[in-house]
Amino acid sequence: MTQINNIGLFTSGGDAPGMNAAIRAVVRTATYYNLQVTGIRRGYEGMINGEIFPMDGKSVANIIQRGGTILKTARSEQFRTPEGRKIAYEQLQKHGIDALVAIGGDGTFTGARAFGAEYDIPIVGLPGTIDNDLIGTDFTIGYDTAINTVIDAVDKIRDTAESHDRVFIVEVMGRDSGLIALRTGIASGAEAIVIPETETDLNALCNRLEHGRKDKSSKIVLVAEGDNAGGAFEIGRHIKERFPHYDTRVSILGHIQRGGRPSCMDRVLASRIGVAAVEALRNGHRNEMIGIIHNELSYTPFEHAIKHNVEINPNFLKIVEILSI
Amino acid sequence: MTQINNIGLFTSGGDAPGMNAAIRAVVRTATYYNLQVTGIRRGYEGMINGEIFPMDGKSVANIIQRGGTILKTARSEQFRTPEGRKIAYEQLQKHGIDALVAIGGDGTFTGARAFGAEYDIPIVGLPGTIDNDLIGTDFTIGYDTAINTVIDAVDKIRDTAESHDRVFIVEVMGRDSGLIALRTGIASGAEAIVIPETETDLNALCNRLEHGRKDKSSKIVLVAEGDNAGGAFEIGRHIKERFPHYDTRVSILGHIQRGGRPSCMDRVLASRIGVAAVEALRNGHRNEMIGIIHNELSYTPFEHAIKHNVEINPNFLKIVEILSI
């Protein structure tokens, strides 16, 4: 068992609901094992700037249900440079921090990997991003909440689409990944889903809208923002051109997808891997992201976690095709 | 008491949560008084096209909690012409309809007024619009739900704004009226509110953002879509220009504001005035919108209801100024 005394804890990258639950779990687990925890505000940027302060069980009271992150988050240009990382390491030493828990996504772990290669400090990561685009965990913290936020919004849009017999093009987050669009498309009964992982054929999409059930007056197309067809507005334009008699509207759901009270599953996931993060550091793990695969804890080296080739289950696309009849 | 036998019922214009509760109330009250009710789909357009069908208590079972309108709604160019209205009247006669309840907003009552002037058929209106921009009622059906939807969304945006120290420009509905922006701005703790009723000075707005409490890292500006400053994107551009170091984002809430389960107050309002509509027709009212002012039923001639000069309570703007300290 490695001798760890003081764990530095931070969130980085885009915030995600459930990050606070993870923070709470890390702090309380450290307390349980008689370790100190030191909070670092604004991710790597705050590490460099010395926004560093002691935490205890009370610091995380009554936050499990809150969206966002009490540690705040930021992107850091400085940390991309060796000079920046050097200052960061000096700050950690100054505050007696001898291990790190990083909560974030792709960029967070890219930074952690570089840092861990240069300095002898154990780092473990927790996957916190609504995009679910990391290798090494079935789900990332925040994904389940985000997809519930999306279907809540699309249910509302369906009300007005039905009332007006409209076609709605709804854009959801996912710059590199259609994972949000895919599950929410199935769950909201979308007529079609447009994602970056598959080539989008706008004419085929229009044919699909045209030849659906005749008594269906409203139609919803769910689009991931990173799709190659040009985003919701471009798709909307194409549909309007081909079907001028349709009452076609575009809705960009935007930042509401990042906030809100975390779902039960996100809180449970965050709690489980938050506990595991501290235990992993005690057991000598380093440079790994901790996730849950098939309901078991899983440890993935940072370099694998960020490879970004999460695959789309082709059955899901088939399901959309079958169910939108 | 006027002899009414068969009430035609329709929704028109933009849909609003609570319209179904109003439909239910009209149908059940008519049944209670042994009157027939005939549903008309898609507003004036369906009236002209003969989308007309009998309704009874069962037709409106289990709809009180549903957003949208089961009678659907549409805009009708034809009904703006005397020829269109003539066909509509013939359809009503053909189906034995001898009175009308119209649920909608400004455009709906403009049509009703013209129709009532040309043909001898009693019409009463119920205010159904999320905009709350009608004279003759404290609140319109749908407004309370819409403002709750907005603050739910802004609460989520605040989570991410706080986590990232961002400035968010959030655009809400209200082409001619700042009533949605005003109450939701107070309720979401916005730093500033931009509405069409007052001249917008973008420099003053920027000063306000600059000189607020220094420890406040996130700021929210709530903008009504009809504002003269050019909408949320234009305002966002201006802020970015003046404060390039701010992380400024724009979010257009869009159509989610129209849908969703109606709030308790919207259901109660819709139920009360739905009952009153049938009783008003029985008592000889015509060409009037029925609303509630100071908790009492109120009857306003259509020509007054649509005058669109709902005033902004200046105290509300003062409250925003005080509370965003």
Place this chain on the structure above:
Amino acid sequence: MTQINNIGLFTSGGDAPGMNAAIRAVVRTATYYNLQVTGIRRGYEGMINGEIFPMDGKSVANIIQRGGTILKTARSEQFRTPEGRKIAYEQLQKHGIDALVAIGGDGTFTGARAFGAEYDIPIVGLPGTIDNDLIGTDFTIGYDTAINTVIDAVDKIRDTAESHDRVFIVEVMGRDSGLIALRTGIASGAEAIVIPETETDLNALCNRLEHGRKDKSSKIVLVAEGDNAGGAFEIGRHIKERFPHYDTRVSILGHIQRGGRPSCMDRVLASRIGVAAVEALRNGHRNEMIGIIHNELSYTPFEHAIKHNVEINPNFLKIVEILSI
């Protein structure tokens, strides 16, 4: 204008959603007018015990959307005695507090009235209670949120009632008042409402259930806890006895009605009268509760506010009768 320098602020009695919005409004308005604000925890009990601390704009950051009260609340036996009130007054003097804002209900204002009669300190009250049972305001802070929580719960119960063809007796809060039951009964489409303000005839209630529309398989009866018929369990027992073939269930909604994010209207109400409370003290008001009647600020002496004879609008009962056809 009375010279006020330091306002003591506390919440007392049952908590209600929106109390935090009121606290925020009082603190920020005081700051706006360059007054000090001193928080008192746990109501009168904390006043006696000296749980007193300075507040500023930052103390109330990011609380407008949170249920409960950050100042906590408690009941105080000691404050009912002259000795207790003497200690309380000495504490206020010790902390330099020269005016009070009390947020709460009936018991809170009863205490405030006694205190204001014995000591020369101006006190104004804000109505914070989910029960809406105070004279001097159309709505109390928390009522609108509570009724939305109730209909959300009853909508869920309706899902399962419909699926199983069940009769549900749902008990809501309201020891002395049927105001919660009345509006939520209309809004949830209840077949019957049982409230303390009217004599309950269980046989008539059963007849009503028996002779309703035949195709209606599920039925909901909404009961205020203070009803003389003995509460939901007793009513359930009676219905089971008379209709053993009904699948009758009882559900007590309980404390969920007190919590949750406040609705838009509750936040606006709390903000408006929170601002007004500070302005009222500056303008020499004392011993009055501040409310809003017909959209205007209203000032009611404590002795009138607590008279508890809020009347039930008889039309509401008629509406239930008509709409449950």
Place this chain on the structure above:
Amino acid sequence: MTQINNIGLFTSGGDAPGMNAAIRAVVRTATYYNLQVTGIRRGYEGMINGEIFPMDGKSVANIIQRGGTILKTARSEQFRTPEGRKIAYEQLQKHGIDALVAIGGDGTFTGARAFGAEYDIPIVGLPGTIDNDLIGTDFTIGYDTAINTVIDAVDKIRDTAESHDRVFIVEVMGRDSGLIALRTGIASGAEAIVIPETETDLNALCNRLEHGRKDKSSKIVLVAEGDNAGGAFEIGRHIKERFPHYDTRVSILGHIQRGGRPSCMDRVLASRIGVAAVEALRNGHRNEMIGIIHNELSYTPFEHAIKHNVEINPNFLKIVEILSI
């Protein structure tokens, strides 16, 4: 490939959110494969009584987001007898039904197993129950929604518990299983969880409440209804006796846990296995429940699915212990 022409579809046992999404998926998939679907109302009881009617794609429009089951559900004493099952089979023959999809839980599959043993009709089952207590699937349809409903309620209760420094004993569903209590206990930050799978020591529970962090004024104990300690009221009594100075309250969440709009994950699960059910029948499966294990379709013979020995992950109990520090 077995020749199936007409699939009978029903829901049975306790209703669960997501059943409608499953119904929709079965109907649309059958339509996709050019099969007929026949709906059976009220489970086995309706099968015996001939409540049988044709369905098509339109029958299931706009139901994916609705709680409950449009096919209704009931318990059937008759079907437990060979005579009842004989009538049921004759009804199926009369309506030309040559395969069945049963959506429900333990009792549903017990019935299906008996029926399938006596008559030559292929039956597949879909796990629909909020309890998550079936072998053969990671999650049952309805569980995810139910646990979100619970934490939404407990979050509200926490607001009032915090404001009043109270101890709350909250009872959730789970007659034979602590699975709802376990995840919701972690997710709501409960101080302790009481479940039927482990022996409950009330004194140890009290010690735990007594020796927690001293600055924690509110405490929540989550109890599964089937616990051997006697339920929430009994536990509440015990705590009150030992700690008379605590302000201890009991809340039974009850039937709200069964209703409500299904979560995204429940809709996706229901859609996936709804599609799979029809494909399974086409591929010759029978007497099996279809679930998802480790994100793959899984087929479990009815006799195994109902064995009811779903195990509790002991790590979850450890997590509660660590995090409630």
